[in-house]
Structure formats: C-alpha cells, structure tokens
Amino acid sequence: MEERQARTAFAALSQETRLRIVRLLVQAGPDGMAAGAIAESVAVSPSNVSFHLKDLEHAGMIVPRREARSIIYSADFNGLRDLIAFLMKDCCAGHPEICAPALAAAQCGPSTAKKKARA
Amino acid sequence: MEERQARTAFAALSQETRLRIVRLLVQAGPDGMAAGAIAESVAVSPSNVSFHLKDLEHAGMIVPRREARSIIYSADFNGLRDLIAFLMKDCCAGHPEICAPALAAAQCGPSTAKKKARA
DNA sequence: CCTACAATTCAATAATCATTGAAATGAGGA
DNA sequence: TCCTCATTTCAATGATTATTGAATTGTAGG
DSSP states (O other): OOHHHHHHHHHHHTSHHHHHHHHHHHHHGGGOEEHHHHHHHHTOOHHHHHHHHHHHHHTTSEEEEEETTEEEEEEOHHHHHHHHHHHHBTGGGGOTTTTHHHHGGGSOBSSOOOOOOOO | OOHHHHHHHHHHHTSHHHHHHHHHHHHHGGGOEEHHHHHHHHTOOHHHHHHHHHHHHHTTSEEEEEETTEEEEEEOHHHHHHHHHHHHBTGGGGOTTTTHHHHGGGSOBSSOOOOOOOO
C-alpha cells in the first residue's frame, strides 16, 4: 500500500459518520447493507450518506454491489488489512517480538478488546 | 476505547507528516527518537514537528519522555492496538472466522504485508 | 550565575472539508 | 412504455486544520 492511499483511508475513518458506517459494516460482515439502511442506521440524510459512502469507497474501506434497486455496501476486509499492515510495517526494526505482545489483542473478534492496564 | 478518541487518532494519522512520524517511531521501537532527530528525518521545521508531535501525543499514538535536554518520543503500541481493536470490534457479528483469514496478514513484522490477489 | 540549546507557544494566513436542499440519474415493476 | 423509488450529483455555505516565523520556556553545562 502506498502512503498516499493510507492517508486517504485514515482521513476517511476520522469523520464521525464515516467511522460509524465502517464499524457498522465491519460488524455486518460480507452480507453488507443497502445505502438507505445505512443512512437510517447512522441517522443522516441520503445525500450526506452518499457523499460519505463515495469517500469510503474511494479510500478502499468499503465495496459496493448492485442488488435489485438497491446498492449494497460491505466492508473491504482486504483494504482494512492492508491499512493496518502499512501502519505496522517493520515494527521494532524487524523484530516484531518486541511489540507483538502489545498488539496481540488487536485481532478482530467479539471480545478481544478487553480493558487492561496501560503501560 | 471511545469513538471520539478513535476519531482523533485516525485524524492524526491522516496527515502526511504525522503518519511519517508514527511509522518512523513504529519502526524505531521502544527506544524512540528525539524531537530534533524526528524533525530532521521527516524534513519539517522544529515548530511544525512540535505541533504534530503534540497532536499525536494527544491522540494516544506516541508517548514522550525527557532525557537530558532532549525529549524522546516513541510509538504507543498500546494505543495502536486499542485503535485497531476498536475498528475491528465484533467483526462479522461476532464470527471473526469469516473475516479472520482476510486479516491474518495484518500482524506486525518485517514482511507480513505481501502482495496478494485482492478479492 | 549565565550562556547555549532543544523544544514549544503564539498569532495570522491559506487551504481543505462537511453539510444542506434541490435537481438529476438510472434501474425495475406494472 | 411509463412511473416509482433508491441513490447520486451539484452549488453554496460554514467550519476546521496546516503552515510559517518570531518570541518564549526550560534544561543543562561552563
């Protein structure tokens, strides 16, 4: 992944509505959700959600597909993985065992994000 | 992690200089780097790097410590983990086995970010 | 104590971005 | 074909955010 695209992705995730959309779709999984359902779920106007969906698509965080009259969006898990990998690339100068323990809990799942004592 | 802080973190990472600083410090590991060395490494003015360092510190992405006359910054690996965990929380409605394969390569390390066929 | 240096603060400017409502597109069903 | 509905586009406005250079703080070493 190039730096430029990573910045676009982080910028996309830095906005309230867009972050909620991505998390909604991450939790929805591969089935995804229609644009209208997303708009209702995050409580913004159709016009505005369309604006943000395009931004997220351009950032490689979500992917659209047509289904009947609706357009279904789902999280782009490959894009998400690439973004995280870019951020963490060559961590600890190629000795990930140094920071791996601190990152172990970052794997996705229902309850991996536990509260813990911060260093 | 709260949504608000996650947004602050993503916004911090969305800026060219700040993203470079974080990746620099991720690769530098726990030893970290002095503010001046960071400024030189990313080629911006001391004033400007100070501005961005404060922003990254406030976002929980880096942590400072004093050492003689210098201030040494290092990546906050706990903060990075929390951010990733927040983004991926409850992925696939609590069935991470669906998306885990797509995210497996996101672990930090020297060469985990391989090129692969995107779905 | 006083000088030098590393880092930060400050005010002003320029640039980018989110939001709104109305109008337009385009795919399906009757 | 015609009509309906889901989504998108557009232009205008208001609100953040990055950058710059000068001035300031605070820490040490002589």
